[in-house]
Amino acid sequence: METIYALSSAAGRAGVAVIRVSGPASADAVRVLTGEGPGRPREAVLRTLRDPRDASILDRALILWFEGPASFTGEDVAEFHVHGGRAVVDGVLVALGRLPALRIATAGEFTRRAFENGKLDLTEVEGLADLIEAETAAQRVQALRQMEGALGHIYEGWRGRLMRVLAHAEAEIDFPEEEIPGDLTRKLGPEITRLADEIRNHLDDGRRGERLRDGVEVAIIGPPNVGKSSLLNRLARREAAIVSDEAGTTRDVLEVRLDLGGVPVTLADTAGLRDAVNAVEQEGVRRALARAEGADLRIVVAALRPDGGLEGDFSLAREGDLRVLNKADLGPSNLPGAILVSAATGEGLDWLEEALTQLVGEKAGIAETPAITRGRHREGLLACLGGLERALGALREERAIELVAEDLRLAARSLGRITGRVDVEDLLDIVFRDFCIGK
Ligand code: GDP
Ligand code: ZN
Numbered sequence: 001m002e003t004i005y006a007l008s009s010a011a012g013r014a015g016v017a018v019i020r021v022s023g024p025a026s027a028d029a030v031r032v033l034t035g036e037g038p039g040r041p042r043e044a045v046l047r048t049l050r051d052p053r054d055a056s057i058l059d060r061a062l063i064l065w066f067e068g069p070a071s072f073t074g075e076d077v078a079e080f081h082v083h084g085g086r087a088v089v090d091g092v093l094v095a096l097g098r099l100p101a102l103r104i105a106t107a108g109e110f111t112r113r114a115f116e117n118g119k120l121d122l123t124e125v126e127g128l129a130d131l132i133e134a135e136t137a138a139q140r141v142q143a144l145r146q147m148e149g150a151l152g153h154i155y156e157g158w159r160g161r162l163m164r165v166l167a168h169a170e171a172e173i174d175f176p177e178e179e180i181p182g183d184l185t186r187k188l189g190p191e192i193t194r195l196a197d198e199i200r201n202h203l204d205d206g207r208r209g210e211r212l213r214d215g216v217e218v219a220i221i222g223p224p225n226v227g228k229s230s231l232l233n234r235l236a237r238r239e240a241a242i243v244s245d246e247a248g249t250t251r252d253v254l255e256v257r258l259d260l261g262g263v264p265v266t267l268a269d270t271a272g273l274r275d276a277v278n279a280v281e282q283e284g285v286r287r288a289l290a291r292a293e294g295a296d297l298r299i300v301v302a303a304l305r306p307d308g309g310l311e312g313d314f315s316l317a318r319e320g321d322l323r324v325l326n327k328a329d330l331g332p333s334n335l336p337g338a339i340l341v342s343a344a345t346g347e348g349l350d351w352l353e354e355a356l357t358q359l360v361g362e363k364a365g366i367a368e369t370p371a372i373t374r375g376r377h378r379e380g381l382l383a384c385l386g387g388l389e390r391a392l393g394a395l396r397e398e399r400a401i402e403l404v405a406e407d408l409r410l411a412a413r414s415l416g417r418i419t420g421r422v423d424v425e426d427l428l429d430i431v432f433r434d435f436c437i438g439k
Contacts, residue, residue, distance in 0.1 A: 001075065004105035004113075005029070005096045007089060008438040014084030019092055020438065022110055025101035026076040030063060032099060033092070038065035038078060049080070051095050058091040059083055073110055074117030108435025112428065115420060122420035122431055123152040126374065129434050130213060138262030138366050142212055142373065150370040151377070152419045154202070158195055158384075159415040165191050166412060169405040185395045188404070192395075196388040202372070203381055209371025210378075211296065211364035215257070215264040218356070219292040222301035223312040224271075227326040230343035231301065232256060232269040235353065260357040263364045268295070292316065296363055299356070302338070303327040314338070322355055376430075380418040387411030 003023025009016070021029045030038040032052050039045040042064070049058040062081040071077040082088050096102050111128060114120045120128065127146030134140040146152075165188055172184065220228045236256040255268040270288030271281070292298050302312035303326040314323045314337075325335050329342040339355060341348035372378050391407035394400075416422030420431075 003029070003102050004109055005093070005102050006105040006110070006438040007093065008079075008110070009084070013086065017082050017084035017089050019080040019082060019089070019096070020105075020110060021078045021080070021096065021102070022071070022073045022075050022105075022113060023102075024076060025099065026078040027065075029096055029099060029102060030065065030078050033058070033080075033095060034063065038063065041065055041067045041070065044081075049082070049092060049095075051091065052098070053095075058095065059088045061092075069117065069119075072119065073113040074119045075113060105437060107437045108432040108439050109437075111435060111439050112432055115428075120147075121149070121152040121156075122424065122427070123155070123377070123418065124149055125420075125431060127151075129439075130373065132439065133434075135257070136259045136262045136264050138212055138364075139264060141262075141366050142209060142371070145370050146373060151373070154370065155415050155418050156421065158199065159412055159419075159421070161191065161195060162388075162408060162412045162415065165195075166405060166408045169401055169408060172401050173405060184401060184404075185398075189392065189395055192388050192392055192408075196385060196392070199381055199385050199388070202369075203378065203385070205367065205371045206363070207372075208364050208367055209373045210375070212263060212366070212371075213373045215266045216297070216360045216364050217266050217268065217295040218297055218299060218360070219268045219270055219288075219295035220299045220301060221270050221288060221292045221316055222303075226301045226303035226312050227343045228301050229254075229269050231299070231324070231326060231341070231352075232267060234343050234346065234349050235267060235356075260353075260360050261365075263360050265356075265360055297321055297359055299324055299352075301326055302335075304330045304333050306330050308333075310335075320359065322352070322359065324352060376427075377418055380414045383414035384411045387414060 001023055003021060003025035005019065005021040007017060008020040009018045027038050030036075033049045034047040035050070036047070044062045044064050047061060047063055049061050050056065051058055059082045061083070064079040064081065066072070066077040066079075068075040068077070080092060082092055093104075097104065111120070111125055115122065115125050124147050127143050127148070130143035131140065131147055134143050168188060169184075220232055222228055232254070236258065255266050258265045258267055268291050270291050271284030298317065298321040300314050300317040300321055301324045302310055302314060305311050305327075308331050310325075317323050323335075323338040325333065325338040325340050326343055328340040328347055329345045333340065339348060339352050341352050343349075372381070387407045387410040391404050391411065394404045394407060413422055417424055417427065420427070
């Protein structure tokens, strides 16, 4: 096994930078830079780092030593906590690079070794990636939970039970007993049915976990000039969209990212929906409609006119969408089912934000039980469920036990692929694609 090294903290000037080394030559790396071997495992020691070529001082640094397998990667690991200046970091990296046994790590390689050494399963690897990406508190909670194995344990638990059912079926193949019709169904059926029910329940999560991970998409739609961009600015509490008197200013889709009660929300301001006069506007309207169509929910905006009439309507609103009547400052009005606001004065915006936060919270967030966070999990679970249902069908029809066993085997394999406990060579590049160097 090669020994790898990389800067694991963010690039750029910082108080402290962490350079990580993993593999059998890690202790040598410490020896070459400090003149002594690593200290006791998990005890930080302060040492002077020197360039082995000319003994010039590189830094005074803390060194943390982890003896494999009790380390993140499962191998011997040395961490150099150096001062985070460019010259220090570069100096140490160059010195490490000169050691023949060391090479720079590829993206995600530390974590990949942790996976290959059984330290993390694939769902835990994904949880770690999500934790590094987490923008909101709820995302952090979900990522930590997954990194600690909450999802992986559920899937491994199901797989364990499935393997026992499978063992039972296989015993039946090897040592067939006198079969009373329906006997096998009575033996294997209930547990397969229970497993299928539990998996179906888990799948029926309203995609809360996936939406929490990816963010909830909200589109603001309505005719030009009703104040869509002004509302987005108010909600974003900053000037993110262009506001102007001229109809058709917001030609393309503009978006801001908000944190509403811990749920990340992508709020998209769309072009005004109207009879477009030119091709560019037409394209804008087309994109606005497509965006609104694909969004998790819509804020449909109409506005009061100075003459007391109404600009726009709520015909595009679907069940669960927000209806907003803007420009309430222009006169008295009362429209049942609509939230009255004024982007100009700020009136009613608390209500709007509260209603939006509530709706978004219904679509995404932390549930009591850990939720699916990726399409990859969902596909694996559906494949597993398919196998279980086929096995149940085969049992009911009194088909050959070999066929039942084959379906159970496929179901178990689909679960195993989610955690990476069965051969997943083809999956690894996909899972580790999102990692960068040093992770
Ligand atoms: P959009 O085309 O729907 O995005 O509308 P804009 O946000 O660009 O606003 C169009 C015009 O309406 C601008 O002149 C805004 O200043 C004005 N406007 C927006 N909100 C309000 C409001 O609540 N009251 C009044 N009186 N004018 C508003
Ligand atoms: Zn606009």
